[in-house]
Amino acid sequence: xxxxxxxxxxxxxxxxxxxxxxxxxxxxxxxxxxxxxxxxxxxxxxxxxxxxxxxxxxxxxxxxxxxxxxxxxxxxxxxxxxxxxxxxxxxxxxxxxxxxxxxxxxxxxxxxxxxxxxxxxxxxxxxxxxxxxxxxxxxxxxxxxxxxxxxxxxxxxxxxxxxxxxxxxxxxxxxxxxxxxxxxxxxxxxxxxxxxxxxxxxxxxx
Amino acid sequence: xxxxxxxxxxxxxxxxxxxxxxxxxxxxxxxxxxxxxxxxxxxxxxxxxxxxxxxxxxxxxxxxxxxxxxxxxxxxxxxxxxxxxxxxxxxxxxxxxxxxxxxxxxxxxxxxxxxxxxxxxxxxxxxxxxxxxxxxxxxxxxxxxxxxxxxxxxxxxxxxxxxxxxxxxxxxxxxxxxxxxxxxxxxxxxxxxxxxxxxxxxxxxxxxxxxxxxxxxxxxxxxxxxxxxxx
Amino acid sequence: xxxxxxxxxxxxxxxxxxxxxxxxxxxxxxxxxxxxxxxxxxxxxxxxxxxxxxxxxxxxxxxxxxxxxxxxxxxxxxxxxxxxxxxxxxxxxxxxxxxxxxxxxxxxxxxxxxxxxxxxxxxxxxxxxxxxxxxxxxxxxxxxxxxxxxxxxxxxxxxxxxxxxxxxxxxxxxxxxxxxxxxxxxxxxxxxxxxxxxxxxxxxxxxxxxxxxxxxxxxxxxxxxxxxxxxxxxxxxxxxxxxxxxxxxxxxxxxxxxxxxxxxxxxxxxx
Numbered sequence: 001x002x003x004x005x006x007x008x009x010x011x012x013x014x015x016x017x018x019x020x021x022x023x024x025x026x027x028x029x030x031x032x033x034x035x036x037x038x039x040x041x042x043x044x045x046x047x048x049x050x051x052x053x054x055x056x057x058x059x060x061x062x063x064x065x066x067x068x069x070x071x072x073x074x075x076x077x078x079x080x081x082x083x084x085x086x087x088x089x090x091x092x093x094x095x096x097x098x099x100x101x102x103x104x105x106x107x108x109x110x111x112x113x114x115x116x117x118x119x120x121x122x123x124x125x126x127x128x129x130x131x132x133x134x135x136x137x138x139x140x141x142x143x144x145x146x147x148x149x150x151x152x153x154x155x156x157x158x159x160x161x162x163x164x165x166x167x168x169x170x171x172x173x174x175x176x177x178x179x180x181x182x183x184x185x186x187x188x189x190x191x192x193x194x195x196x197x198x199x200x201x202x203x204x205x206x
Numbered sequence: 207x208x209x210x211x212x213x214x215x216x217x218x219x220x221x222x223x224x225x226x227x228x229x230x231x232x233x234x235x236x237x238x239x240x241x242x243x244x245x246x247x248x249x250x251x252x253x254x255x256x257x258x259x260x261x262x263x264x265x266x267x268x269x270x271x272x273x274x275x276x277x278x279x280x281x282x283x284x285x286x287x288x289x290x291x292x293x294x295x296x297x298x299x300x301x302x303x304x305x306x307x308x309x310x311x312x313x314x315x316x317x318x319x320x321x322x323x324x325x326x327x328x329x330x331x332x333x334x335x336x337x338x339x340x341x342x343x344x345x346x347x348x349x350x351x352x353x354x355x356x357x358x359x360x361x362x363x364x365x366x367x368x369x370x371x372x373x374x375x376x377x378x379x380x381x382x383x384x385x386x387x388x389x390x391x392x393x394x395x396x397x398x399x400x401x402x403x404x405x406x407x408x409x410x411x412x413x414x415x416x417x418x419x420x421x422x423x424x425x426x427x428x429x430x431x432x433x434x435x436x437x
Numbered sequence: 438x439x440x441x442x443x444x445x446x447x448x449x450x451x452x453x454x455x456x457x458x459x460x461x462x463x464x465x466x467x468x469x470x471x472x473x474x475x476x477x478x479x480x481x482x483x484x485x486x487x488x489x490x491x492x493x494x495x496x497x498x499x500x501x502x503x504x505x506x507x508x509x510x511x512x513x514x515x516x517x518x519x520x521x522x523x524x525x526x527x528x529x530x531x532x533x534x535x536x537x538x539x540x541x542x543x544x545x546x547x548x549x550x551x552x553x554x555x556x557x558x559x560x561x562x563x564x565x566x567x568x569x570x571x572x573x574x575x576x577x578x579x580x581x582x583x584x585x586x587x588x589x590x591x592x593x594x595x596x597x598x599x600x601x602x603x604x605x606x607x608x609x610x611x612x613x614x615x616x617x618x619x620x621x622x623x624x625x626x627x628x629x630x631x632x633x634x635x636x637x638x639x640x641x642x643x644x645x646x647x648x649x650x651x652x653x654x655x656x657x658x659x660x661x662x663x664x665x666x667x668x669x670x671x672x673x674x675x676x677x678x679x680x681x682x683x684x685x686x687x688x689x690x691x692x693x694x695x696x697x698x699x700x701x702x703x704x705x706x707x708x
Contacts, residue, residue: 003307005314006314007314009314009318010314010321012318013315013322014317014321014322017318017321017322021323021326035319036567036570037264037290038289040562040567041260041290041291042290042293042294042312042315043256043316043563044252044256044260044294045261045297046316047248047256047563048297049301051252052300052301054245068234074238074242075242075245076242078238078239078241079242080242082243082247086247086250086251086254087250091255092535092538092584092585096250097535100243100535102212102215103218103239103243104243104500104532105215106216106420107222107236107240108501109500109503109504110222110417111222111237112410112501113414113417114223116411116413116414117450117451119410120453120454121447121451123692124450124692124696127696128697128700129700133392133393136400137400138400138697140397140399140401140403141404141693142690144401144405145407146687148682149408149660149682150469150470151683151684151687152686164474166401167401167640167641167644168359170397172363173362173367174366174394174398174399175641175642175645176339176340176363177368177369177370178642179332179642181374182332183328184333187324187325187333190321190322190328193321194318194322201314202313202314247531247532251534251561252531252563255534255561256562259582260563320566323566323622324621327622327626335651402642405638406638407637408682408686409505409636411682412505412637412682413501414685415504415678416503416678418455422462422463423462
């Protein structure tokens with residue numbers, strides 16, 4: 001009941017879905033469309049867990065008085081404010097949009113922009129031509145960095161063309177190798193899941 | 207309100223940048239506020255744009271014909287939508303350690319359907335099409351429509367793809383010719399990663415430029431305008 | 438001296454980076470911008486669409502992708518509205534609806550496009566690939582209403598649109614892996630033509646799809662946005678920022694070279 005039924009469900013839905021892809025029969029298409037709409041209905045429920053997990057984590061922090069536990073109140077203040085305005089009035093309510101535009105947008109963008117500083121610092125400290133492979137990586141990065149900006153062509157008129165050639169040729173080959181390798185891995189993993197060999201999605205326990 | 211918004215955004219931006227000096231209470235305040243506000247935003251969007259249209263409306267459409275006082279236009283067939291809703295509700299089992307196993311039912315349907323749909327599509331999109339892209343230039347070589355430079359690029363591409371795949375092929379020990387092929391594969395991978403790094407730098411710097419543009423032009427610009435209007 | 442140079446306080450590097458942005462921001466530099474082939478391909482594809490064609494734009498990015506993807510979104514929307522190409526906006530990113538809706542309204546207002554007739558924003562639905570697949574059968578099956586809550590049946594632009602068969606092109610503005618998903622679930626499954634505008638982080642992985650024609654065009658990061666602005670002859674943030682970007686890239690390249698020179702000198706001394 002706890003493990004066998006989900007495995008059977010997974011097998012049935014997996015095999016049936018594959019079969020629908022090879023059959024244009026109206027029944028087959030009806031099944032596919034119906035199941036797709038089922039899965040769309042199930043998805044939002046999964047998001048409940050993610051939210052509850054986060055709330056639980058911060059409640060635990062406050063209860064246990066872990067380091068910086070006071071800041072968890074700020075998490076709840078932000079969360080409750082957004083929910084209190086957004087749930088009854090909708091996401092297009094001006095106050096909700098104002099909070100999003102003036103708090104979430106600048107902070108999200110700024111958080112990620114910090115990486116510009118760290119990349120520059122790391123490039124200076126760790127980006128070394130220690131071996132042939134590292135040199136290839138370094139030289140390519142420099143060409144692409146310069147080829148991406150207008151000043152690159154002022155230094156040497158072929159910089160952007162060279163960047164484009166790198167992206168179109170050796171980069172493409174490497175990426176294609178990765179795509180082929182990863183896809184074969186995903187396909188074999190999917191087959192293992194349908195056949196019940198790979199069961200990690202069931203989690204632990206009996 | 208707009209002016210206050212710019213001040214607030216500027217204050218929070220500076221709070222986060224203060225981390226560049228070292229970790230401090232201003233940064234932590236902004237960090238935790240960001241988590242709270244964004245999770246709150248997600249909850250609202252999920253409810254209004256996900257839960258209501260995908261779960262509540264199908265539920266209501268299914269049970270409406272059986273509601274007292276409403277004429278039964280749709281038949282029992284509408285109730286079929288209660289099955290995925292019931293499956294979705296099983297996710298709430300995750301809230302109690304004793305009932306966590308209930309999550310396996312909706313997960314099995316999601317994973318089964320997802321795997322079933324992706325096997326044939328991934329084969330076509332990522333295996334067949336990408337293989338076609340690799341060998342197709344050779345048809346052009348055969349037809350005599352490819353320039354010498356194009357021929358060189360086609361051969362280079364084939365070598366690159368084959369060697370990169372060899373590097374990821376662990377079923378054979380990397381010795382002798384296989385070792386050399388995989389070494390060539392590493393060289394291609396390094397060029398690929400170098401290109402990715404160069405582009406990533408561009409992306410992150412663009413974010414920084416946007417924030418500084420905001421601070422200098424929107425915020426300080428606004429202050430300057432205000433000072434200009436006084437003096 | 439060499440050790441000092443190699444172990445310089447990282448905050449000095451931070452200050453240099455900040456200055457490399459602040460000074461050109463105030464100088465307003467204008468360097469010539471050349472257009473790359475993938476950007477040109479997308480521009481030409483949209484330019485060759487007949488008036489009253491419908492394209493779909495997927496705004497799959499949150500605030501962290503905004504500086505790179507908003508300028509290109511702005512440019513593509515402007516081109517579409519100027520050419521009378523209708524636009525259906527959607528998003529699969531939960532933090533995108535407010536940004537995408539505001540952007541579409543803003544550009545529509547600038548271009549004189551009418552809501553519901555020239556464009557519509559359908560909003561967000563969770564499920565990613567499932568939403569892509571669902572729209573292939575019926576867009577109204579996934580989005581019963583638009584973002585404002587109007588039923589799709591009441592929106593003029595949606596009158597003759599059932600699924601991807603009536604959509605000439607999908608442009609995915611992505612800060613994640615959605616473009617590959619669109620290719621997999623909408624191009625392979627439903628023959629929908631796909632183009633994309635992506636953040637710097639994922640540019641390199643798009644090239645295999647360009648070569649096979651699974652992508653009909655690509656706007657690559659902020660440099661692609663600047664190129665697109667040049668193509669539609671409407672300089673905006675993209676062109677402004679890519680010029681500033683030049684100075685930061687020069688600084689980083691300079692730092693890498695300096696770091697390597699110090700590294701080689703020390704290696705030689707140790708030998």
